[in-house]
Amino acid sequence: MAKDNKEKLVEAITSMDEDFAKWYTDIVIKADLVAYGGVKGFTVIRPYGYAVWENIQLILNQMFRDTGHENVYMPLLIPESLLNKEKDHVEGFAPEVAWVTHGGKEELTERLCIRPTSETLFCTHYADIIHSHRDLPKLYNQWCSVVRWEKTTRPFLRTREFLWQEGHTIHATKEEAEAETLQMLNIYAKFCEESLCIPVIKGRKTESDKFAGAVSTYAIEALMHDGKALQAGTSHYFGDGFARAFDIRYQSRDNKPEYPHQTSWGVSTRLIGGIIMSHGDNEGLVLPPAVAPVQVVVIPVAFHKGGVLEKTEEIKAALQSSGLRVKLDDSDSSVGSKYAEYEMKGVPLRVEIGPRDAAEGKCVIVRRDNREKAFVPIENIAAEAERILGDYAAAIYKKALDNREQHTYRCKSLDEITEAIKANGDGFVKAMWCGSPDCEDKVKEQTGVGSRCIPFDGEHIADTCVCCGKPATDMVIWGNAY
Amino acid sequence: MAKDNKEKLVEAITSMDEDFAKWYTDIVIKADLVAYGGVKGFTVIRPYGYAVWENIQLILNQMFRDTGHENVYMPLLIPESLLNKEKDHVEGFAPEVAWVTHGGKEELTERLCIRPTSETLFCTHYADIIHSHRDLPKLYNQWCSVVRWEKTTRPFLRTREFLWQEGHTIHATKEEAEAETLQMLNIYAKFCEESLCIPVIKGRKTESDKFAGAVSTYAIEALMHDGKALQAGTSHYFGDGFARAFDIRYQSRDNKPEYPHQTSWGVSTRLIGGIIMSHGDNEGLVLPPAVAPVQVVVIPVAFHKGGVLEKTEEIKAALQSSGLRVKLDDSDSSVGSKYAEYEMKGVPLRVEIGPRDAAEGKCVIVRRDNREKAFVPIENIAAEAERILGDYAAAIYKKALDNREQHTYRCKSLDEITEAIKANGDGFVKAMWCGSPDCEDKVKEQTGVGSRCIPFDGEHIADTCVCCGKPATDMVIWGNAY
Numbered sequence: 001m002a003k004d005n006k007e008k009l010v011e012a013i014t015s016m017d018e019d020f021a022k023w024y025t026d027i028v029i030k031a032d033l034v035a036y037g038g039v040k041g042f043t044v045i046r047p048y049g050y051a052v053w054e055n056i057q058l059i060l061n062q063m064f065r066d067t068g069h070e071n072v073y074m075p076l077l078i079p080e081s082l083l084n085k086e087k088d089h090v091e092g093f094a095p096e097v098a099w100v101t102h103g104g105k106e107e108l109t110e111r112l113c114i115r116p117t118s119e120t121l122f123c124t125h126y127a128d129i130i131h132s133h134r135d136l137p138k139l140y141n142q143w144c145s146v147v148r149w150e151k152t153t154r155p156f157l158r159t160r161e162f163l164w165q166e167g168h169t170i171h172a173t174k175e176e177a178e179a180e181t182l183q184m185l186n187i188y189a190k191f192c193e194e195s196l197c198i199p200v201i202k203g204r205k206t207e208s209d210k211f212a213g214a215v216s217t218y219a220i221e222a223l224m225h226d227g228k229a230l231q232a233g234t235s236h237y238f239g240d241g242f243a244r245a246f247d248i249r250y251q252s253r254d255n256k257p258e259y260p261h262q263t264s265w266g267v268s269t270r271l272i273g274g275i276i277m278s279h280g281d282n283e284g285l286v287l288p289p290a291v292a293p294v295q296v297v298v299i300p301v302a303f304h305k306g307g308v309l310e311k312t313e314e315i316k317a318a319l320q321s322s323g324l325r326v327k328l329d330d331s332d333s334s335v336g337s338k339y340a341e342y343e344m345k346g347v348p349l350r351v352e353i354g355p356r357d358a359a360e361g362k363c364v365i366v367r368r369d370n371r372e373k374a375f376v377p378i379e380n381i382a383a384e385a386e387r388i389l390g391d392y393a394a395a396i397y398k399k400a401l402d403n404r405e406q407h408t409y410r411c412k413s414l415d416e417i418t419e420a421i422k423a424n425g426d427g428f429v430k431a432m433w434c435g436s437p438d439c440e441d442k443v444k445e446q447t448g449v450g451s452r453c454i455p456f457d458g459e460h461i462a463d464t465c466v467c468c469g470k471p472a473t474d475m476v477i478w479g480n481a482y
Numbered sequence: 483m484a485k486d487n488k489e490k491l492v493e494a495i496t497s498m499d500e501d502f503a504k505w506y507t508d509i510v511i512k513a514d515l516v517a518y519g520g521v522k523g524f525t526v527i528r529p530y531g532y533a534v535w536e537n538i539q540l541i542l543n544q545m546f547r548d549t550g551h552e553n554v555y556m557p558l559l560i561p562e563s564l565l566n567k568e569k570d571h572v573e574g575f576a577p578e579v580a581w582v583t584h585g586g587k588e589e590l591t592e593r594l595c596i597r598p599t600s601e602t603l604f605c606t607h608y609a610d611i612i613h614s615h616r617d618l619p620k621l622y623n624q625w626c627s628v629v630r631w632e633k634t635t636r637p638f639l640r641t642r643e644f645l646w647q648e649g650h651t652i653h654a655t656k657e658e659a660e661a662e663t664l665q666m667l668n669i670y671a672k673f674c675e676e677s678l679c680i681p682v683i684k685g686r687k688t689e690s691d692k693f694a695g696a697v698s699t700y701a702i703e704a705l706m707h708d709g710k711a712l713q714a715g716t717s718h719y720f721g722d723g724f725a726r727a728f729d730i731r732y733q734s735r736d737n738k739p740e741y742p743h744q745t746s747w748g749v750s751t752r753l754i755g756g757i758i759m760s761h762g763d764n765e766g767l768v769l770p771p772a773v774a775p776v777q778v779v780v781i782p783v784a785f786h787k788g789g790v791l792e793k794t795e796e797i798k799a800a801l802q803s804s805g806l807r808v809k810l811d812d813s814d815s816s817v818g819s820k821y822a823e824y825e826m827k828g829v830p831l832r833v834e835i836g837p838r839d840a841a842e843g844k845c846v847i848v849r850r851d852n853r854e855k856a857f858v859p860i861e862n863i864a865a866e867a868e869r870i871l872g873d874y875a876a877a878i879y880k881k882a883l884d885n886r887e888q889h890t891y892r893c894k895s896l897d898e899i900t901e902a903i904k905a906n907g908d909g910f911v912k913a914m915w916c917g918s919p920d921c922e923d924k925v926k927e928q929t930g931v932g933s934r935c936i937p938f939d940g941e942h943i944a945d946t947c948v949c950c951g952k953p954a955t956d957m958v959i960w961g962n963a964y
Contacts (some may be wrong), residue, residue: 042557044607075524076643095586102581103631125526149585161558
């Protein structure tokens with residue numbers, strides 16, 4: 001009976017080898033992360049999915065606070081004239097914004113767009129509050145939703161509305177602003193690797209791939225199960241371009257008017273998509289402990305017998321008092337269907353306890369990632385669970401890293417790129433580049449992979465550009481991206 | 483010098499007796515709570531104001547969680563056809579929503595409104611996920627921003643965009659849903675009284691004042707400094723009206739299709755307006771300790787002398803380790819301007835320490851509300867600060883309650899109402915009512931006060947309606963409202 005139930009549920013997910021995209025959306029729906037809303041590209045983030053996001057917020061908020069950032073809230077709507085102030089910025093965003101034209105029954109005298117990002121709003125505010133070098137820096141962050149009218153959509157990865165944080169900072173000098181840009185990229189990388197167990201590559205975007213209005217854009221790039229790249233976070237240095245466009249000036253120490261330098265940086269609910277495609281398997285989600293809404297589920301086996309339920313309460317209390325997020329499931333569903341449900345939901349550890357275990361004062365801890373079982377004395381449950389969660393986090397990180405290594409191809413010619421991908425599937429291609437946008441386009445046209453970033457720790461693959469054969473300036477990571 | 487600075491700042495606020503509305507907006511701006519955005523009715527909530535909101539969120543979130551509620555996120559936009567599904571609801575909200583008509587360059591086939599509230603979205607989702615009695619109840623809450631196209635706006639009190647939480651729950655029975663509605667009203671009242679130090683009256687709204695689509699609406703009403711009422715939170719019972727309109731049905735235990743019963747309840751950033759107008763004075767904001775971003779500010783007097791700075795660090799550390807939110811201001815501004823700044827910002831306690839105090843191992847704690855000073859040994863600083871914060875919270879609550887009592891008038895005729903307000907200013911009028919909407923309108927027309935609520939603990943003022951003289955059914959609280 002138990003087995004039947006489990007198999008019924010597992011059958012309901014498409015295998016990732018069969019259809020990766022279908023496997024992804026199956027998990028999103030069946031793990032209760034998301035439900036579809038009434039409008040294309042707008043989703044309901046259900047309690048289980050939202051709890052993952054709240055855990056992401058909690059950790060990042062602390063990292064932002066520790067580096068001196070403050071949270072603010074800017075208006076939802078941007079007047080068209082304001083969006084138009086910075087030339088590159090408006091060109092990048094105007095084609096994909098949602099326009100409000102009426103308030104109640106009245107037609108507005110000026111259209112307002114729903115923020116696709118808030119540079120223009122922060123700049124307006126900065127122009128208002130910054131007058132002296134004593135007003136600098138301002139290190140602001142905002143948690144909110146934004147809207148971009150995308151053509152094709154997929155839950156978490158590309159939605160018309162998504163939740164994110166956008167940091168916006170303003171500094172007296174170029175050096176300070178550039179240091180901030182890199183500091184935040186490093187915070188994102190640390191967060192992804194340590195809290196989400198997702199290995200990332202830090203690097204700079206090429207000119208053609210920069211954020212609209214940025215002098216330089218940095219990103220962290222991760223490789224998913226299927227060999228496609230996911231841009232997991234970006235950090236931009238704006239120079240004084242926005243300050244000039246919005247006339248933000250400050251009086252320097254020697255009483256001269258100066259333009260300040262700005263940054264912005266963001267991560268979004270897209271990270272949840274990254275978690276799914278980095279760690280998930282054919283039984284469902286596999287969650288990193290740091291953001292799992294439930295870290296340990298306790299399941300009594302035959303719980304009407306031999307004091308089992310009392311023991312599960314004892315286990316729950318011990319785990320909770322050591323700070324773990326625990327759920328005790330003593331509902332009357334079958335044990336097998338419970339196992340399947342919490343596997344689908346990616347709960348890292350499952351504690352099973354039956355009458356014989358209870359009598360012997362022990363229980364079983366089962367890992368979600370590799371199904372390894374450990375027989376643990378109940379008196380040590382909290383310490384053992386913490387130890388195993390540590391091993392689990394390290395293991396899923398390593399698995400994702402191994403996958404990336406296996407799908408990283410060092411290539412010296414366009415043919416080598418094509419062959420590597422043909423032989424091993426999508427992945428990260430490491431190849432040299434001369435810096436010309438033409439070659440960047442040609443690589444994409446002829447091999448299908450676009451530039452992901454110029455990593456900070458590039459290797460020396462060759463002396464010459466993989467495309468034109470002229471002297472190379474950089475090693476680029478190329479790939480097919482979400 | 484110090485004194486000059488202080489007086490300069492204080493002069494900058496309009497006295498509340500001179501112009502209450504101006505006093506209010508002066509505080510909002512000068513305490514760095516809000517800055518005006520580019521669009522009427524849309525404000526920037528600055529770090530200091532947003533930190534108050536985050537503290538409100540933290541406390542309420544815990545109260546919601548303790549009563550079994552889960553957070554979710556629903557789409558920002560509602561298709562026009564969806565808004566139209568519940569007749570009363572659309573009539574209430576359609577005139578004041580913002581309409582999105584274009585996505586990028588394309589005109590949409592159906593207009594979408596920015597959510598003014600999310601009943602229609604929750605109902606659509608509930609119709610999707612609720613099938614059996616086993617799926618009930620769902621106790622959901624959402625933190626988000628909403629937009630209502632108001633004609634006249636004022637920061638926090640009435641803005642076109644505001645931040646709030648909206649709880650939406652769905653239950654198998656009427657009794658359960660009604661109990662939930664009242665439970666949440668009680669949570670709001672407890673929060674306002676204990677965390678915001680604002681006394682509130684709990685009651686039911688009259689028919690004419692109900693939420694669009696509700697069977698019954700309950701509210702908590704507070705009285706501001708100027709004698710005007712503020713509706714601080716509402717909780718609605720919907721019966722099965724929305725369930726019928728959205729075709730949400732569940733299979734009961736005896737296998738019959740049934741309509742579930744729903745509730746919704748919300749509080750918003752309006753509460754910050756309530757804090758200002760309940761506790762503020764002519765020097766600025768006065769914050770309740772539970773939500774103050776800084777509970778204690780430590781200010782060294784002549785800090786280059788006699789180990790003062792070392793002592794302030796010691797004081798800060800002691801306060802922080804007992805869990806208080808502390809700021810040490812050792813900037814080179816004058817002491818007087820610092821005093822004025824933190825008074826404006828409503829920081830509950832100020833610790834002053836000069837060279838002589840430092841030598842004697844003591845410091846001074848000054849309360850923001852009444853300027854009372856206490857000389858405290860540094861070794862007792864944390865315990866003393868906590869004790870004084872407790873006294874302070876009780877004192878500002880009592881002051882607000884005294885103000886309400888002084889401005890509560892028990893009236894038996896319309897003339898008595900007019901005279902009481904003429905003699906003592908705006909306030910809460912307690913008077914009997916026959917239950918007729920006509921009388922409700924007449925009271926408003928002839929005396930200027932509208933019905934605020936029918937309180938749960940109404941007094942017996944008379945046997946007959948204050949307006950028509952027919953037998954009274956209820957005591958109503960009447961007032962002029964924000």
